[in-house]
Amino acid sequence: xxxxxxxxxxxxGVARHALNRTIARAAxxxxxxxxxxxxxxxxxxxxxxxxxxxxxxxRGKYLWLTLDGRxxxxxxxxxxxxxxxxxxxxxxxxxxxxxHLRARLEFADGxxxxxxxQRTFGYLTLEPLVPTPDGAPGGLGSDVAGVPAPVAHIARxxxxxxxxxxxxxxxxxxxxxxxxxxxxxxTVVSGVGNIYADEALWRARVHPERACDELPARAVNRVxxxxxxxxxxxxxxxxxxxxxxxxNVNGAxxxxxxxxxxxxxxxxxxxxxxxxxxxxxxxxxxxxxxPRCQRRPRSS
DNA sequence: CCATAATCCTGTACGC
DNA sequence: TGCGTACAGGATTATG
Numbered sequence: 001x002x003x004x005x006x007x008x009x010x011x012x013g014v015a016r017h018a019l020n021r022t023i024a025r026a027a028x029x030x031x032x033x034x035x036x037x038x039x040x041x042x043x044x045x046x047x048x049x050x051x052x053x054x055x056x057x058x059r060g061k062y063l064w065l066t067l068d069g070r071x072x073x074x075x076x077x078x079x080x081x082x083x084x085x086x087x088x089x090x091x092x093x094x095x096x097x098x099x100h101l102r103a104r105l106e107f108a109d110g111x112x113x114x115x116x117x118q119r120t121f122g123y124l125t126l127e128p129l130v131p132t133p134d135g136a137p138g139g140l141g142s143d144v145a146g147v148p149a150p151v152a153h154i155a156r157x158x159x160x161x162x163x164x165x166x167x168x169x170x171x172x173x174x175x176x177x178x179x180x181x182x183x184x185x186x187t188v189v190s191g192v193g194n195i196y197a198d199e200a201l202w203r204a205r206v207h208p209e210r211a212c213d214e215l216p217a218r219a220v221n222r223v224x225x226x227x228x229x230x231x232x233x234x235x236x237x238x239x240x241x242x243x244x245x246x247x248n249v250n251g252a253x254x255x256x257x258x259x260x261x262x263x264x265x266x267x268x269x270x271x272x273x274x275x276x277x278x279x280x281x282x283x284x285x286x287x288x289x290x291p292r293c294q295r296r297p298r299s300s
Numbered sequence: 301c302c303a304t305a306a307t308c309c310t311g312t313a314c315g316c
Numbered sequence: 317t318g319c320g321t322a323c324a325g326g327a328t329t330a331t332g
Binding site for chain 3: 002003122
């Protein structure tokens with residue numbers, strides 16, 4: 001499941017292998033993949049014809065590829081969200097279509113960029129860039145102070161040099177909700193999904209149901225620091241491939257799965273204290289935590 | 301405005 | 317063996 005480290009791994013791969021190459025043909029094969037683009041899948045493919053990407057940029061779990069200069073739409077980007085199972089794969093040659101191939105961009109030099117997505121929560125769309133309020137770069141990968149319009153409400157992420165982490169901490173402490181909910185709220189801080197939320201809370205020794213407005217500032221700061229730390233470490237391992245739906249642009253899995261301490265480890269001993277990791281329903285999904293290291297709040 | 305529930309989707313794992 | 321069901325969950329949309 002692609003969260004920040006996985007999307008960043010993909011962004012890096014695209015930046016290395018897919019920039020400044022002319023797109024000779026582009027085809028979006030599924031209406032669902034282009035559902036965010038009002039012109040429809042055929043127009044989306046047509047719009048990419050004979051164009052090139054000149055940067056690959058990421059904020060949180062959003063990735064966008066900026067189109068090279070053309071007077072009428074120089075500030076336009078192909079916005080990519082991988083959803084649950086989206087993959088961008090760089091092909092040296094046009095290969096046989098993968099089972100869930102949703103779009104293919106063929107380069108004039110013979111290679112291709114494939115978008116494969118089993119569960120179809122991912123999408124592609126073309127979007128104008130809008131200025132960032134603070135004038136800082138819109139995301140990692142470009143100096144341009146712009147983001148695609150649908151990304152304007154998404155907060156900066158924990159690996160963004162322009163993030164004001166102290167302000168995020170203050171905002172979290174005003175929220176009347178559980179800390180894990182706040183971590184997963186992409187308008188508060190972006191890039192954290194279920195896996196890294198659980199891992200960050202385990203590291204910080206904070207129970208996922210702890211109320212934001214009852215946590216000491218120190219604890220919230222610790223959670224944010226741990227989240228940044230665990231995602232940086234995961235990035236260094238190429239991300240987490242928990243269920244094989246996440247791979248990099250070359251089709252390789254990430255190696256961080258073996259370093260997980262809580263996520264997916266129900267019934268296994270906590271690597272810190274030996275208590276058995278428990279799993280609970282939370283927000284229509286699962287929370288994994290150590291019942292001894294991460295003390296449950298009295299209420300709720 | 302804020303918090304939360306419902307919703308989209310497909311493959312896999314399981315119980316009967 | 318096969319069928320039905322639960323489950324995985326990011327982000328938008330709807331509802332309270």
